[in-house]
Amino acid sequence: MFEISFDSIPLLDYDDLIKAPDSFFTTLGYAVTEVGFLYVKNIGLPGDCVKELVDLLPALFGIPIAEKTEIELESSPHFLGYSAVGSETTAGKTDLREQFEFVTQTTPREWSSERPLYERLQGPNQFPPSLPEARQIVETYMANLTRHAEHFMCLVAKALQLPEDTFLSFLSGQNRLKVVRYPAADGVAATQGVGPHKDSSGWWTFLLQASSPEVKGLQVLNKAGDWIDVPNIPGTIVVNIGQAFEVITHGACKATTHRVLGGPVERFSVPFFLGVRGDLTKEEALSSLAQHFQRQGRESEEGANIDSAFLRGCYNTWGESQLRTKIRSHRLAGKRFYPEVYEQYINED
Numbered sequence: 001m002f003e004i005s006f007d008s009i010p011l012l013d014y015d016d017l018i019k020a021p022d023s024f025f026t027t028l029g030y031a032v033t034e035v036g037f038l039y040v041k042n043i044g045l046p047g048d049c050v051k052e053l054v055d056l057l058p059a060l061f062g063i064p065i066a067e068k069t070e071i072e073l074e075s076s077p078h079f080l081g082y083s084a085v086g087s088e089t090t091a092g093k094t095d096l097r098e099q100f101e102f103v104t105q106t107t108p109r110e111w112s113s114e115r116p117l118y119e120r121l122q123g124p125n126q127f128p129p130s131l132p133e134a135r136q137i138v139e140t141y142m143a144n145l146t147r148h149a150e151h152f153m154c155l156v157a158k159a160l161q162l163p164e165d166t167f168l169s170f171l172s173g174q175n176r177l178k179v180v181r182y183p184a185a186d187g188v189a190a191t192q193g194v195g196p197h198k199d200s201s202g203w204w205t206f207l208l209q210a211s212s213p214e215v216k217g218l219q220v221l222n223k224a225g226d227w228i229d230v231p232n233i234p235g236t237i238v239v240n241i242g243q244a245f246e247v248i249t250h251g252a253c254k255a256t257t258h259r260v261l262g263g264p265v266e267r268f269s270v271p272f273f274l275g276v277r278g279d280l281t282k283e284e285a286l287s288s289l290a291q292h293f294q295r296q297g298r299e300s301e302e303g304a305n306i307d308s309a310f311l312r313g314c315y316n317t318w319g320e321s322q323l324r325t326k327i328r329s330h331r332l333a334g335k336r337f338y339p340e341v342y343e344q345y346i347n348e349d
Helices: 021-035 047-061 065-070 117-121 133-159 243-248 282-287 318-329 331-337 339-347
Strands: 011-013 037-041 081-083 098-103 176-182 191-197 204-209 218-221 227-229 236-241 258-262 267-273
Touching: 011 021, 021 037, 021 133, 047 133, 047 176, 047 204, 047 267, 117 318, 133 176, 133 204, 133 267, 243 282, 258 267, 318 331, 318 339, 331 339
Parallel strands: 011 037
Antiparallel strands: 037 236, 081 098, 098 176, 176 267, 191 258, 204 236, 204 267, 218 227, 218 258
16 A cells, blocks of 8 residues: 655556566556556557647637637537637636537437436537548547557556456446647736646546647646646656546545646647446446445545535436536536526536
8 A cells, every 4th residue: 555645647658568567557556546647658549640639739729710619619518619718617717728629429319308418418529610631630539549548447457456347337438538728828927727626527538738848737736735747748648537437446546636727838738538428326336346445545635625526426427417517617508508407506515
């Protein structure tokens, strides 16, 4: 048992899976139970699909504002599309970022009032008409990363001494990708790019830091309450635990609180969220692996106070907790498309 407060983020090299498997799984076990964040390298993600996505970002955010407005998230009941700077809040404060949100495209059942309201979150992506190549680039990247993310979950299970397919039954088949630009903050040393939070959009997050290594911003909160920098290491993906996984593991594997500071230099990042089944209930989440996980992980006081509706049992299903999160983060769209629950979600403590 480690029980120490980390001061750096471990790096997991997939080459060691063959060369030094004992070291590989020791590092992974430490990262999963004591840090909640890690770098991974040499995972086999095709370099051309990463390069094409990174090269696309300036053009994607450079399209005219009129075209961005045509595909804005606020016009989508699925919370997909473009969000302007200042349109999203975290921890009750405005974030200095603009972004596009996409999902793995599935064929959802036609929604009706007899079905759970959260199923309305499934729907079509919105791509800019002037960049027809964007669809293929985004979908190719998501397809490749999905395969590697699912394989990673098998490795995590093994590191936790569970059957390798243990966590796959909780996945939804629909994953979410955000493409984010943090604009330079003129005359300000540090602003809120994204406020302190635990990832609530998926099972685990796989983040591509898409700017030069000297451009910083991402920080994680350790158990002592100190903010630790997560610089961009070329050739790596940053991986971290989401809230649903914390619930499944009964707190043995914490979703670590993190934030992004804006600064004097523009920054790009691309987080990919491995999706969780919307019909996952609190009872199923807490009972499935209760026999295996009996140790609660510890964290800082600030981290323990981060909003986590599903973790604290406010809602019976993961899907409803997701809908609540989206409405609280994107309030114009929430009020427009979900008036029946808007006031409840916004005003609850």
